[in-house]
Amino acid sequence: MDAVVDARREKGAASFAPVPRPSREEAEAAVRTLLRWSGDDPEREGLIDTPKRVVKAYEELYRGYRESPADVLDRVFEEVEGYGSIVLVRDIPFFSHCEHHMVPFVGRAHIAYYPSKGVIGLSKLARLVDVYARRLQTQESLTAQIVTALEDHLKPRGIAVMIEAEHMCMSMRGVQKSGVSTLTTDFTGVFRDDAAEQAKFMMMVKGLR
Template identity: 75%
Template sequence: MDAIVNLYRKDRPATDTADVARRPTREEAEAAVRTLIRWTGDDPDREGLVDTPKRVVKAYEQLYSGYNEDAGEVLDRVFEEVEGYGDIVVVRDIPFFSHCEHHMVPFVGKAHIAYYPSGGVVGLSKLARVVDVFARRMQTQESLSAQIATAIDEYLKPRGVALLIEAEHMCMSMRGVQKSGVSTITTQFTGVFREDPAEQARFMMLVRGAR
């Protein structure tokens, strides 16, 4: 995450460039963590915390690595030699973690993706990678759902995309109403899935039916 984020990739929402005109240095980011530690009432110079700012910044590079990734590059290779296969492709139970953009605490869950190929299929691991591209950013679950489905639709150009995400939000279980175990479900449909309720039902059956 050493390069300034490219704000103009197709899979990124518009952002005010003034907000990132000067990206803080690593040292400034570590100093900000020290400030937060002091704000909580603890001592950033005590043995257990002295290296925490460095660890937090390093962890953020992994947790928010999606800002440096492009869904178009992940989905750039399509396999056309599939013996004429054109039926539904479903990948279930893709685990992910993300961070709520309102409180910067995690939400964790699974994504289920289906699509009808038009000109070929993509490697199955690529769908899981696309989930991570968008999940490893500050997000809402609703935006995450729309971004994943839109990227698959735009770059693969299938006859339709179906997506279901179910997740538990720590901003609800750790703070606020503090209700753990609550799941939030979002869906997104394009193409034949949006046009035909029977296709939505088939998708749901394939995702839920074998459980």
């Protein structure tokens, strides 16, 4: 295992460290404080139940903190009759929230790997993306965490991950430029070592649209 993967593993492990969780009442009080700070009255009719709704929404938006990639990738199918070529699932839609501003970023993930000891169900890759996307994130970390989870649980001969996303923190605030896409990639094994395999992955993701 090289130093790059070791660094990814350390970052991924840190994301599972438990932190003290406030009570629902404390969370709702925090929302009321933000409403007042924004200049509105949390006691007016339209906002009176907003703290409860926001806390309930946060439970869904950030459910990834209560999910584990180990549970998603718990079953590997080893009887694949000698299949060893590329497996690619592309255009996996996701949404996440920027850890710097807590503003959404939305995009698609493309994941490929070369099997070694077996394959996983195709839907598991989409679920894995959601486990990490449903947390406060950076796109770079999201890309690396997906690779690390697959490396740890599947141990394939190579992994390729590409994520394309639009960040609302760039389109709604700051420079306010909408429609700008950010692309991140990460490669291991044969994809990292062989430029032709990287080109094949890119062609399969982009060239067939």
